[in-house]
Amino acid sequence: MAILLGAMGLVSLENARIIQYDLRDMNEQTLPSIDSLNNMKVASLDVFSHSMEILVMGDKGSQIHEHGTDEVNGAKQQFETNFLIYNSSVQMYFPNETHLRDHIKERWDVFANLSEKVILLKESGADAKDLFNAQQEFEGAKEDLLKTIDDALANEGEEIVQAQKAAETEIYDSLNKVLAIIWIFVIVGSVVILVSFSISKSVNDLKDAAERIGKGNLNMRIDIKSNDELGILAASFNQMTASLKNSRKDLEDKAGELEKSKKELEAKLVELTNTKTAMLNMMEDAEELNRELIRTQVKLKENLKELKALDVKKDEFVSITSHELKTPITAIKGFIQLLHSSDVIDDINKRRQYLAIIDKETVRLEKLISDMLDLSKLDLNTVKFNFEKVNLNELTESLTMRFEPKAKEKGIAFGFEIDKSLPPITTDIMRLTQILSNIINNAINYTEKGGVKVNTKQEGEMIHFSVADTGIGIPKKHFDKLFHRFYQVDSSMTRKTGGSGLGLAICRGFVERLGGMIWLESEVGRGSTFLLTVPISQKDKGIGKQDKT
């Protein structure tokens, strides 16, 4: 019976040891799985950050683009490798995690595809809005993927803790069994002593020893050296206590070891959780920074675009201006040099022709310079207006006197239609004359037959002027651009009419400063009508007050 109980105790001990080994094995096998999950996370973040880098600043062919693509591919491979490790762990140790593994795989595929899409989009030079959308989608996929990986990590952590708890319980069970067996020995020993008739010292000794063992003193030895059954009993008793003592020590050691490894594991888990939290926080910070960067960049790009457009406009203006100025100067200079040569001096026809050209080009130069001065005053807002009360009849008379001869010379009609009852208006008469002259002059220049008619009427607080011609007309697409600087519908006409291309831009500037508007209506082949309005009074500006800012 003693042997049986001893065997049972040994079996229990062995059982505890096996459980402990199992637990250690499990730790060894699951740690790689956790490692691979963490590696997958790092690889995903690498893919994400390098893709974003390309998206933000890696134009195709740039170093960032090439370097980034390599990094993305490397990180993708890293992920795939770790996924294989993780997959085998799942198959062996975490059968309940298959669905998480499948999720990770699915989300990884989506994420990896989006990374590729983002890079392709960047390469194709998509606009900022498309890029931003793709980036949003990409970020979403990244979040999904990371969340799934975190779920898997949490799941494994949970399993390890569970397994540990189970193992602990089992080991304590085994320990209790052994202790129970010890107690049985003690009781059996006591009974044997009690039923023994021998009241010899040996029996007393045995009894004492049993009592002491009962109190837990396993160092007890009985000193009986007889050859009778009592002697055998004493020897086996000694053997039993020795074995018990060893077993208990063993068990205690093992329990201590187990406790230690459990604590280690728990510490590791805490550490992992902390690292994870820190990483998540860092990621969030980095993402916020990244978003900010993209926003700033989009803004900067817009500003740059505007600046570039302005710069192009400015360059264009300078280049056109210098061309416009240099053309008359070239002609004047060249013809004056020709006039110096003897053969030209003797040829009166050539002389006349060249002098006429010089004259014409000088006028053109003068007009161009005065137009440009007007424009620059408008640009700098330094135009001085001289407001006074004027009678429109005087204005129409002076314009008629000026343009009637020109129209007559061209063989076309010219006339004013004016409502005699119009009130006097407060305006800058010099500027208004300049505007109307410019428009009438254009109308006559572009009309070969028919005529030019100017109409004046009051509409509410405004005076409306219209200058209608029966010229070639202007296609609708030019209506607005016509008032831009140096814009010409047909520049071959400029050569014939000597326009600077600035007249209408100046007209619009002045009309708007006077408080009115200018626009046109036209039909190709039937003629054009330029319309402009000026206010009757300048209430907010005051009569005669100079407008200067």
Place this chain on the structure above:
Amino acid sequence: MGKKKIMVVDDEEDIVTLVTAILGRQGYEIIQAYNGKECLEKLKTIKPDLVILDMMMPGMSGREVCEKIRADSKLKSLKVAFLTVARFSEAGKDSLKKMNVSDYITKPFDNDDLVTRVKKIVG
């Protein structure tokens, strides 16, 4: 040997007249054109020894006309000089070289200088 022919292309009538007067006195025959289209049209029947092209013309710029000339197998070797108001950067000069442009004359020019440059190109 007949007169050397020079085509002058500029949208400014007075400049065409001026170049015609200057070079005409030197014994060249001048063909006039006022835009790129007219120039290319005239080049179909006339083969001048030099085409003087204004760079800045409405419609087709001098550069575009030159590109068209260089793309035409019959006109490829035609000598071209530019009239321009701009001074070229090094990059601009390089791109002119690539188009095989003989010279570029900056406006306003000296009459004598124009003659010297033209003589250097066509002899």
